[in-house]
Amino acid sequence: xxxxxxxxxxxxxxxxxxxxxxxxxxxxxxxxxxxxxxxxxxxxxxxxxxxxxxxxxxxxxxxxxxxxxxxxxxxxxxxxxxxxxxxxxxxxxxxxxxxxxxxxxxxxxxxxxxxxxxxxxxxxxxxxxxxxxxxxxxxxxxxxxxxxxxxxxxxxxxxxxxxxxxxxxxxxxxxxxxxxxxxxxxxxxxxxxxxxxxxxxxxxxxxxxxxxxxxxxxxxxxxxxxxxxxxxxxxxxxxxxxxxxxxxxxxxxxxxxxxxxxxxxxxxxxxxxxxxxxxxxxxxxxxxxxxxxxxxxxxxxxxxxxxxxxxxxxxxxxxxxxxxxxxxxxxxxxxxxxxxxxxxxxxxxxxxx
Amino acid sequence: xxxxxxxxxxxxxxxxxxxxxxxxxxxxxxxxxxxxxxxxxxxxxxxxxxxxxxxxxxxxxxxxxxxxxxxxxxxxxxxxxxxxxxxxxxxxxxxxxxxxxxxxxxxxxxxxxxxxxxxxxxxxxxxxxxxxxxxxxxxxxxxxxxxxxxxxxxxxxxxxxxxxxxxxxxxxxxxxxxxxxxxxxxxxxxxxxxxxxxxxxxxxxxxxxxxxxxxxxxxxxxxxxxxxxxxxxxxxxxxxxxxxxxxxxxxxxxxxxxxxxxxxxxxxxxxxxxxxxxxxxxxxxxxxxxxxxxxxxxxxxxxxxxxxxxxxxxxxxxxxxxxxxxxxxxxxxxxxxxxxxxxxxxxxxxxxx
Numbered sequence: 001x002x003x004x005x006x007x008x009x010x011x012x013x014x015x016x017x018x019x020x021x022x023x024x025x026x027x028x029x030x031x032x033x034x035x036x037x038x039x040x041x042x043x044x045x046x047x048x049x050x051x052x053x054x055x056x057x058x059x060x061x062x063x064x065x066x067x068x069x070x071x072x073x074x075x076x077x078x079x080x081x082x083x084x085x086x087x088x089x090x091x092x093x094x095x096x097x098x099x100x101x102x103x104x105x106x107x108x109x110x111x112x113x114x115x116x117x118x119x120x121x122x123x124x125x126x127x128x129x130x131x132x133x134x135x136x137x138x139x140x141x142x143x144x145x146x147x148x149x150x151x152x153x154x155x156x157x158x159x160x161x162x163x164x165x166x167x168x169x170x171x172x173x174x175x176x177x178x179x180x181x182x183x184x185x186x187x188x189x190x191x192x193x194x195x196x197x198x199x200x201x202x203x204x205x206x207x208x209x210x211x212x213x214x215x216x217x218x219x220x221x222x223x224x225x226x227x228x229x230x231x232x233x234x235x236x237x238x239x240x241x242x243x244x245x246x247x248x249x250x251x252x253x254x255x256x257x258x259x260x261x262x263x264x265x266x267x268x269x270x271x272x273x274x275x276x277x278x279x280x281x282x283x284x285x286x287x288x289x290x291x292x293x294x295x296x297x298x299x300x301x302x303x304x305x306x307x308x309x310x311x312x313x314x315x316x317x318x319x320x321x322x323x324x325x326x327x328x329x330x331x332x333x334x335x336x337x338x339x340x341x342x343x344x345x346x347x348x349x350x351x352x353x
Numbered sequence: 354x355x356x357x358x359x360x361x362x363x364x365x366x367x368x369x370x371x372x373x374x375x376x377x378x379x380x381x382x383x384x385x386x387x388x389x390x391x392x393x394x395x396x397x398x399x400x401x402x403x404x405x406x407x408x409x410x411x412x413x414x415x416x417x418x419x420x421x422x423x424x425x426x427x428x429x430x431x432x433x434x435x436x437x438x439x440x441x442x443x444x445x446x447x448x449x450x451x452x453x454x455x456x457x458x459x460x461x462x463x464x465x466x467x468x469x470x471x472x473x474x475x476x477x478x479x480x481x482x483x484x485x486x487x488x489x490x491x492x493x494x495x496x497x498x499x500x501x502x503x504x505x506x507x508x509x510x511x512x513x514x515x516x517x518x519x520x521x522x523x524x525x526x527x528x529x530x531x532x533x534x535x536x537x538x539x540x541x542x543x544x545x546x547x548x549x550x551x552x553x554x555x556x557x558x559x560x561x562x563x564x565x566x567x568x569x570x571x572x573x574x575x576x577x578x579x580x581x582x583x584x585x586x587x588x589x590x591x592x593x594x595x596x597x598x599x600x601x602x603x604x605x606x607x608x609x610x611x612x613x614x615x616x617x618x619x620x621x622x623x624x625x626x627x628x629x630x631x632x633x634x635x636x637x638x639x640x641x642x643x644x645x646x647x648x649x650x651x652x653x654x655x656x657x658x659x660x661x662x663x664x665x666x667x668x669x670x671x672x673x674x675x676x677x678x679x680x681x682x683x684x685x686x687x688x689x690x691x692x693x694x695x696x697x698x699x700x701x702x703x704x705x706x
Contacts, residue, residue, distance in 0.1 A: 086672040218657065288650070297569075307570075314669050315669075319662050
């Protein structure tokens with residue numbers, strides 16, 4: 001696993017982490033942020049601004065010099081707005097989207113239903129809300145580099161009993177070809193981020209992720225998982241925020257080393273076709289099942305271009321596609337049908353050594 | 354419009370219409386069909402078998418000789434089955450799927466909700482049902498040839514008050530480049546099929562189609578429409594069946610002339626890219642909004658390969674794609690945002706002549 005640590009320990013990493021130049025001006029006016037600097041709404045907005053900038057810069061370092069993120073700062077008539085950064089048709093990244101949004105207003109029942117996994121105490125009526133989140137999907141060109149998705153969000157909803165708040169989020173990996181070392185590195189990085197806060201988190205949120213990114217009609221998961229959680233309002237607001245911060249900061253060390261490692265791997269027509277078919281499955285999950293997409297599309301005056309930036313540049317659907325027995329494609333499918341407990345395997349390896 | 358009639362009046366057409374060789378054996382055993390030959394379930398099964406065979410043969414006539422439909426006859430553990438015919442990666446048709454299904458069993462509430470546009474008198478519990486339908490989506494290779502979709506279906510659901518039955522269906526056209534003569538021919542053919550049964554049908558079902566194939570988040574329709582109806586149980590069962598028969602028989606004369614006319618049109622990279630982007634919109638509609646797809650995916654042990662055969666072989670999503678002002682692409686978008694009353698325009702042309 002030594003090879004993966006190159007990024008965490010180097011000056012390069014520090015430099016990225018210390019950047020204060022966001023992709024655009026914050027959505028909330030700076031004076032307002034300064035006046036309310038202890039408010040969780042402010043803390044979350046500054047966190048997602050920083051995470052967006054760090055991640056975009058880290059990806060640009062892997063790209064050809066001329067390939068840069070385009071930055072669209074948009075506002076929403078009803079309140080708030082967002083910053084959508086997209087790098088499309090690069091040499092390394094076929095489509096990379098990193099979006100933040102800070103929105104408030106009133107939510108219709110259809111959107112409220114998609115807001116949390118359990119709908120406790122939310123009446124079936126329009127309610128004032130605040131939501132701030134960062135969300136990214138990176139579709140690389142090379143089929144040996146996996147796709148990553150992450151999303152970290154903070155919600156406040158006001159009902160008759162006062163303000164309810166909670167955090168949600170997750171990071172998950174979708175390889176086209178299974179590399180067990182990559183999956184192990186990815187899960188281990190996430191586990192470290194979890195373990196600093198609660199020793200039960202990784203196991204619970206790993207299972208939640210396997211359950212969430214399930215495509216029922218195909219009986220398979222979208223990828224090799226990661227972590228996923230929702231409705232997090234314990235042990236207290238600052239501790240939950242510290243956990244979310246750790247998770248969001250783990251994205252770069254979990255993923256960028258995999259890009260570095262595989263971005264120049266050899267591949268051909270066959271591997272590209274398989275990647276396109278798997279991207280079709282990605283579209284199926286996002287458009288049919290993903291609560292984030294549904295929440296977005298049901299929010300009045302949603303910016304659909306930002307919601308749908310998660311869709312790949314190219315995707316393919318073949319009727320009755322069959323993988324060859326004992327092929328690398330079949331190896332992936334087996335894992336998607338029966339998720340592995342990656343780190344238990346790692347423990348066993350160690351105890352055998 | 355004379356050019357379009359070539360197909361209807363020729364021996365070629367008669368030959369196709371008189372074919373009795375279905376794509377596979379009927380789903381219901383032949384003796385059972387013979388014993389219940391006056392039952393609407395039998396009549397509908399024979400109609401969809403015939404429509405499927407006629408349409409597949411008509412499309413094969415437009416293809417290279419070696420490109421033929423593959424035929425998958427499948428059965429469903431809970432009752433019934435289907436015949437899925439797909440022609441993939443042909444010279445003329447990139448992906449053409451023509452499916453029939455004849456299924457029965459018990460329906461879960463989630464599927465019942467997607468069964469009809471108004472949910473009258475159906476309790477929120479598992480109910481015995483019968484459904485027989487034909488459904489097709491044809492994605493041609495050449496961007497100058499439009500995509501067609503049609504679906505004609507018959508339902509029976511048994512609730513505490515007895516058996517409820519109804520028909521539903523429709524035919525609609527999705528061009529990549531707008532050809533007004535094509536749209537006019539298509540709508541006129543459908544209008545003739547409607548007018549023989551009820552002079553109010555075409556106008557009502559044309560509007561229903563424009564409303565149904567609407568992508569709210571983009572504020573545009575999927576294509577130039579056609580007809581769409583559901584919950585049809587008037588004036589009586591035989592009359593409704595006769596109407597559905599006329600509609601299904603209108604598919605070939607409405608569409609195949611357009612394939613003949615445009616399949617060798619010149620096009621280049623630019624037109625292909627636009628076609629792929631529009632196919633992305635097609636995927637969005639089918640996976641997010643289409644009730645037929647939802648009904649299928651919510652039916653226990655559904656054959657998802659048959660449901661998802663409607664998805665194109667290739668599709669594309671570009672962030673913030675913009676069409677050029679005054680381009681052919683913009684011309685299409687305008688029509689998708691504001692549907693035209695094609696035949697009123699035709700009437701005006703005539704009265705001016």
